[in-house]
Amino acid sequence: MQTTYFWAGVAVILVLLDLWIINSVWRSSKISRTKLGWTALVILLPFVGAVIWSIAGPRGVTKGPSSPEHSKG
Template identity: 35%
Template sequence: MGTILGIIVLVIDIWAIINIVGSGASLGGKILWALGVLIFPVIGAAVWYFAGPRGDTRAIA
């Protein structure tokens, strides 16, 4: 069960990092957001989802 939970957290964090890199935030903002997600994986991704910049909403295809 722990392995599955770890994989889910990893996938969510990768999703958050990809969205951070593609966001309209400044370079410094992107670095701070990415560090937050890397240091606090579950909380950082959740905060990014609810409070991250919403400037560019196009999908990655």
């Protein structure tokens, strides 16, 4: 029974990681075709896609804070 909870926990973590990756991909400055490719890879091969993305995925986020007040330290 405990192994079932373990694998359920792993699945939840993997889904959250994939959602974070997809969000990061769509916020990048790459073209839409590249974003669709990364999204498809991560959805079709969740673990392998996450590993490949961590090595070769797009870097940088184009959208910054929503207001100047938000970015103050």
